[in-house]
Amino acid sequence: MKIAKVIPIFKSGSPQDMTNYRPISTLTSFSKILEKIVHKRLYDFLDVNQILYDNQFGFRRNHSTALAILETIDRISESMDSHKQTLGVFLDLSKAFDSIRHDILLDKLSHYGIRGLPLDWFGSFLTNRFQFVSYAGAISDLLPIICGVPQGSILGPLLFLIYINDVSHSSKTLTFILFADDTSAFLSSSRVLHLFQDMTLELNHLSNWFCANFLLLNIKKSNYVLFSGPRTTNTDLNLQPLLINSVELKRVPNVKFLGVILDEHLTWHDHILMIKNKVSKVVGIINTLKWKLPTGILRNLYNSLMLPYLTYCTTAWAGGSPNRLKPIFLLQKRVIRIIAGVHYLAHSSPLFKSLNLLSIYDIYRHQLATLMYRHQSGLLPSIFKNFFTTNSDLHQYNTRKKHDYRSALSRIGARSSSVRITGPKLWNSIDPSVRSALSLSSFKYTFKSLLISQYS
Numbered sequence: 001m002k003i004a005k006v007i008p009i010f011k012s013g014s015p016q017d018m019t020n021y022r023p024i025s026t027l028t029s030f031s032k033i034l035e036k037i038v039h040k041r042l043y044d045f046l047d048v049n050q051i052l053y054d055n056q057f058g059f060r061r062n063h064s065t066a067l068a069i070l071e072t073i074d075r076i077s078e079s080m081d082s083h084k085q086t087l088g089v090f091l092d093l094s095k096a097f098d099s100i101r102h103d104i105l106l107d108k109l110s111h112y113g114i115r116g117l118p119l120d121w122f123g124s125f126l127t128n129r130f131q132f133v134s135y136a137g138a139i140s141d142l143l144p145i146i147c148g149v150p151q152g153s154i155l156g157p158l159l160f161l162i163y164i165n166d167v168s169h170s171s172k173t174l175t176f177i178l179f180a181d182d183t184s185a186f187l188s189s190s191r192v193l194h195l196f197q198d199m200t201l202e203l204n205h206l207s208n209w210f211c212a213n214f215l216l217l218n219i220k221k222s223n224y225v226l227f228s229g230p231r232t233t234n235t236d237l238n239l240q241p242l243l244i245n246s247v248e249l250k251r252v253p254n255v256k257f258l259g260v261i262l263d264e265h266l267t268w269h270d271h272i273l274m275i276k277n278k279v280s281k282v283v284g285i286i287n288t289l290k291w292k293l294p295t296g297i298l299r300n301l302y303n304s305l306m307l308p309y310l311t312y313c314t315t316a317w318a319g320g321s322p323n324r325l326k327p328i329f330l331l332q333k334r335v336i337r338i339i340a341g342v343h344y345l346a347h348s349s350p351l352f353k354s355l356n357l358l359s360i361y362d363i364y365r366h367q368l369a370t371l372m373y374r375h376q377s378g379l380l381p382s383i384f385k386n387f388f389t390t391n392s393d394l395h396q397y398n399t400r401k402k403h404d405y406r407s408a409l410s411r412i413g414a415r416s417s418s419v420r421i422t423g424p425k426l427w428n429s430i431d432p433s434v435r436s437a438l439s440l441s442s443f444k445y446t447f448k449s450l451l452i453s454q455y456s
Contacts (some may be wrong), residue, residue: 001025001028001030001034002128002129003129003131003132003439004025004026004129004132004144004145004150004152005023005025005026005027005128005131005132005134005216006023006025006026006128006133007023007026007130007133007134007135007154008021008023008024008133008135009021009022009024009267009302009347010022010165011025011198018401019094019095021058022392023127023133023151024149024151024152025099025131025150025153026152027150027152027153030194031153032154034154035153036154036308037385038155038425039154039367040156040157042114042155042158043158044388045113045114045371046112046158046162049112049113049310050382051112051162051165052161052162052165052380053165053167053168053178053215054180054320054381054383055068055071055175055177055284055383056161056164056165056307057156057177057178057181058161058182059180060159060161061163061308061378062145062381063377063381063430065179065258065259065313066312066313066315066316067380067381067384068177068179068258068314069257069258069260069286070178070315070316070371070419071265071383071384072088072177072184072186072257072262073121073316073388074418074419074420075175075186075188075410075420076186076227076262076266076370077266077414077415077418077420078415078420079148079188079227080227080228080229080266080412080414080415081410081411081412081414082190083190083229084122084188084189084190084225085160085188085189085192085195085227085228085232086186086187086188086191086200086227086228086258087186087187087188087189087195087224087225087226087227087242088184088185088186088225088226088227088255089098089159089185089199089203089222089223089224089242089249089410090182090186090222090223090224090225090255090257091182091183091184091185091206091222092217092221092222093181093183093217093218094216094217094218095148095212095216095456096164096180096181096215097148097149097151097156097159097181098147098148099147099148099149099214099215099216100147100148100149100159100160100163101128101147101208101213101214102123102126102146102147104157104163104213104214104322105122105126105149105162106119106122106126106400108162108163108166109122109162109204112162113290114133115231120432122204124443125155126149128144128254129144129145129150130142130143130144130145131143131145131150132237144334145403147214151268152290158181159250160180161180163213164178164181164183164215164306166212167183167206168208169211170205170206170208170209170391171185171201171202173204174186174187174199174202174206175187176191176286177406178221179258182258182272184257184292185199185202185206187199187202191223192226193240195238196241196242197240199242200242200243200244200270203242203244204245206244207244207245213422217244219245219249220413221241222244222249222250223249223250223251223252223255224242224249224250224251224252225251225252225253225254225255225262225263225264226251226264227266228261228264228265228284229266229412229414230265230412232254233352242435245247246343254270258313259312259313259344260313260316260317261274265414266414266416268317268320268324269324272317272324272325272327272328274311275309275328276327276331278309278326278330279306279309279328279331280331282301282302282305282306282309283338284333285301285305286298286301286302286305286306286335286338286339287327288336289301289337290338290339290341295339297342298338298339299339299355299357302349302357304333306332309311310328310332310360310363311363311367313370314360314363314364314367314418315364315371316419318360318363318364318414319364319368319417319418319419320417321412322361323356323418325360325361329359329360329361329362332359333348334359336348336351336352336355336357337351339353339355340354341350347456349455350455350456352452352455353452353455356452357418358448358451358455359453362452364446365451366424366444366451368422368423369395369426369427369443369447370427370443370444371419371423371448372388372423372424372426372427373435373440373443374440375387375388375423376427377440378433380437381420387420388401388405388406388420388424389405389406390404390406391402391403391404391405391406394406401428404424404427405419405423405424405427405428406437407421407424407425408420408423430447431450433437434446434447434450
């Protein structure tokens, strides 16, 4: 049960560089069953006692990457709307799961209330483990594991969350958005020079925390973005570097954060262009196969190859002007005509209806409405509890619209297209009989049927 077969999985970069491989541990089935039982009890303990950091979105129920991105965008756009700029630092940790010190992890478990026999169990789980590497038919010698948690195990990710949980205490001014070992720190101010000075000071505190916990920061893969309004100019910005441990961090105009490209003005041009390029390749694949496969199989290919690009974090990047989505919509109409086997100039709305598929505009509305339903039903994390306000939160009058949401005011386009503004407007326009669905699945099905019924 303590012997792991490690299979290196290639990530990106040069195949000859060993650091570009992720070591996945293959464990026995019985070990995973036992881990799953312990994982449930440990997670329930952490959840009931609210121990995990609120902005930790990795490996937690109802804490998806989409919610992490929405929380990030909301903070940035709010600062833009208040004539402030936000400095976002995106840090990369080298082999974070493999660098965990067992003694420090056990101390943290004890600090959070896991003591006595349970703590002894975790000590036994972590120590006296062995592993060997299997690659291309070759098998290495069996060697002991002196640090780290097994990647590929059930308990490993949760133990890592406990290990990194107190990183938020390294700074009193930074806002952290965490997804497992993806660490992002944000700081806002109306004075850009003070912003860089304060961020440099706080990054040194953060670096000290990494050193104390034996986590190695990869400076080469770390960078920062200065988020500001489209009309903001910084004439003295080149004179002020951003440092961590006296090493200058690289400034980039955009960054890929949890699969979504954030640019410095939140225009979403770069991300939409990436989606367009990926979707275009899928259109070519389906067009090549249209003579060999029936309509049902082509539709399945659309759902498996193209739809994930259109639905991933759509609430973050698909709001605002409809013209931004027009290139994607044109490609979507083209592939719908290919699947249906009709002329390339045929009217597309009846085809969407017959195939029971949503356009990119309605995919956005469907996901946004689903987010609002989850908020109303209390299915979102606690940090989103006050994300939206209803009329009844502001007054006690028994009006017909007391349960409607109120939209916040906005000054710039990046803020007006955020879910904080668009969500309440869409939700209030939905018929109350649809909004009162008894379950999330029922609401999603009913609202999708309503959207498709409007296609002529």
